[in-house]
């Protein structure tokens with residue numbers, strides 16, 4: 001049984017596809033082309049939160065939440081070195097920042113792209129204020145990540161899936177394109193063929 005990724009261009013399924021490609025085993029993709037499809041019963045049966053990505057494991061168990069998917073893949077395929085080995089200080093660092101990206105930075109990005117969900121005030125000015133603040137938050141979050149980088153990646157010369165996650169969120173954040181550290185991180189992760197293939201298939205920018 002292969003794994004199946006529910007995906008859409010431009011979405012957070014990119015980092016999961018990058019992980020699958022780094023693992024190097026065959027997988028299938030099911031495109032969830034319209035956001036309305038995420039509200040359909042068939043999709044909600046896979047992920048009751050109605051979000052992308054979802055990865056269906058070979059046992060046919062669907063897993064949602066991007067960080068949970070990445071950790072499950074890493075546990076099953078340690079040879080792919082998505083993250084450093086269990087029990088190491090490097091792993092603690094990589095998982096720490098993965099958690100930060102998955103909760104804080106992804107959250108800031110979602111507020112930026114869906115500002116109307118984050119205020120009960122329907123006035124345009126209120127929605128614009130949420131968007132302005134979330135742009136500031138995204139820049140702060142990604143700036144913290146860049147400041148923690150010990151070289152071209154978080155762990156120096158060694159790529160982890162956490163770097164791919166950070167570059168993905170950076171691609172969603174228009175103001176961050178002015179951040180040279182983030183641009184350098186994007187170039188560094190795209191220097192890895194498997195990551196580049198996922199990036200391009202998801203139509204992320206260059």
Ligand SMILES: N[C@@H](CCC(=O)N[C@@H](CS)C(=O)NCC(=O)O)C(=O)O
Pocket residue numbers: 010011012013035038050051052053064065066067102106110
């Ligand atoms: N906490 C979730 C967030 C997933 C998420 O918000 N995905 C976006 C795409 S990047 C989505 O499905 N958005 C559609 C919507 O919220 O209606 C995760 O880390 O996987």
